[in-house]
Structure formats: structure tokens, C-alpha cells
Amino acid sequence: GQNIDQPTEMTATEGAIVQINCTYQTSGFNGLFWYQQHAGEAPTFLSYNVLDGLEEKGRFSSFLSRSKGYSYLLLKELQMKDSASYLCAVRALGTDSWGKLQFGAGTQVVVTP
Amino acid sequence: NAGVTQTPKFRVLKTGQSMTLLCAQDMNHEYMYWYRQDPGMGLRLIHYSVGEGTTAKGEVPDGYNVSRLKKQNFLLGLESAAPSQTSVYFCASASDEAGTLYNEQFFGPGTRLTVL
Numbered sequence: 339g340q341n342i343d344q345p346t347e348m349t350a351t352e353g354a355i356v357q358i359n360c361t362y363q364t365s366g367f368n369g370l371f372w373y374q375q376h377a378g379e380a381p382t383f384l385s386y387n388v389l390d391g392l393e394e395k396g397r398f399s400s401f402l403s404r405s406k407g408y409s410y411l412l413l414k415e416l417q418m419k420d421s422a423s424y425l426c427a428v429r430a431l432g433t434d435s436w437g438k439l440q441f442g443a444g445t446q447v448v449v450t451p
Numbered sequence: 452n453a454g455v456t457q458t459p460k461f462r463v464l465k466t467g468q469s470m471t472l473l474c475a476q477d478m479n480h481e482y483m484y485w486y487r488q489d490p491g492m493g494l495r496l497i498h499y500s501v502g503e504g505t506t507a508k509g510e511v512p513d514g515y516n517v518s519r520l521k522k523q524n525f526l527l528g529l530e531s532a533a534p535s536q537t538s539v540y541f542c543a544s545a546s547d548e549a550g551t552l553y554n555e556q557f558f559g560p561g562t563r564l565t566v567l
Binding site: 342346369371379380381382383386425427437438439441442443444 | 455482484491492493494495496499509541545547553554555556557558559560561
């Protein structure tokens with residue numbers, strides 16, 4: 339099984355940086371995803387890490403350490419539209435996993451003016 | 452391309468009623484999934500399918516049934532609705548192609564179901 343933990347809520351000011359941590363315990367690991375979900379909408383894909391290190395995509399970066407079971411999503415130059423829930427999800431390893439994802443409860447990021 | 456679509460968007464049921472939620476995708480994906488999302492609990496997998504004619508149980512399958520008669524459609528049924536099934540239901544699909552970079556899941560807009 340997998341346990342995925344992330345903070346419930348974070349607040350930051352427009353233009354600032356926020357780091358959302360995610361820790362996981364898994365019996366098999368085949369990648370970690372970050373999704374963004376605005377209130378009342380569907381989750382949308384943000385980033386993917388399967389090897390250790392940092393992946394950068396514009397204002398968003400995601401880091402993975404497999405040995406520590408740890409990832410973070412870094413949001414830079416925060417904008418009001420970044421106010422959303424950010425979901426950490428781990429994909430299991432194994433032929434019977436079929437791409438299944440285990441999601442954390444999500445971190446609500448509130449951006450203030 | 453419409454991506455992943457879900458019908459209906461909203462529904463109110465009385466306890467004991469039945470209904471079917473429809474998910475359709477036009478991306479030729481093999482994998483499809485049904486999740487429910489409740490406050491503070493994240494997305495939980497109900498059932499999933501790895502191809503036409505196949506279904507399998509996820510984390511919280513009790514009280515739900517599914518069918519995948521056509522590759523593009525994945526149906527979620529509630530035979531006898533209970534208040535505990537009040538939730539937002541999301542369908543998702545993903546490619547199984549080895550050459551696809553991420554094989555990420557694409558989500559539909561959700562169905563908001565209330566059971567009274």
C-alpha cells in the first residue's frame with residue numbers, strides 16, 4: 339500500500355514563492371505526479387518525476403528523492419490564479435498496477451494580494 | 452477533441468434510487484478510471500478498466516458497478532444509492548503506450564451527486 343502526506347493548507351503573497359512538500363511510503367514506485375485543481379473543476383496535470391532530481395516547467399518546479407520518499411512542488415512568482423488545491427499522486431510499480439495512482443488529500447494554496 | 456466528458460454534471464437522488472454515470476473519452480486511451488472525491492480525503496479509486504470488456508476493483512468499490520462495453524465509454528452504476536455516496540465523481544483516462552512520456556491521467560469535469 340501507499341501512504342501519501344501533504345500539508346492541508348498554505349498561504350502566500352502574490353509574487354512570492356511557495357513550496358509544497360509531499361512524503362510517501364510505497365511498496366513499489368513508478369513515478370510521482372503533481373496535479374492542480376481549481377475549486378469546482380477537474381484536476382489537471384502539472385508535472386511528473388520518476389528519477390531523482392529537479393524538473394522545471396516555467397514557474398513550476400518539482401523535485402523527487404526516491405531514497406527519502408519525498409517530493410516537493412515549487413511555485414514561483416505566485417499569481418492570484420495559482421490559488422488552487424495541489425494534489426500529489428504516486429504511481430505503483432508492477433504489472434497489476436495498470437497505471438493506478440494513489441492520491442494525497444491535497445494542499446490548498448491561498449494567494450493573497 | 453473533447454477529451455474526457457461526463458454526464459450528468461449534477462444529480463440529486465433519494466436513498467434507494469439507482470443511476471448510471473457516463474464517461475466518454477475521444478483520445479483512444481486503453482485505461483479508464485472512476486474516482487470519488489470527498490472533503491479532506493483526496494481522490495479515491497472506485498473501479499478501473501485496462502481495456503474494452505475489462506473491469507477491476509479499486510480502493511472503494513462497494514456499492515458501485517461498472518461496465519466497459521466500448522473502448523471510449525466507461526459507465527459507473529449505483530444500484531441502490533445511499534447518503535454515504537454523496538460525493539463528486541471524476542472519471543479519468545490514460546494511454547498505455549510505452550512511448551508516451553508520462554502516461555498521465557486526464558480527468559473529466561466531474562459529476563456532483565447528492566443522495567438524500
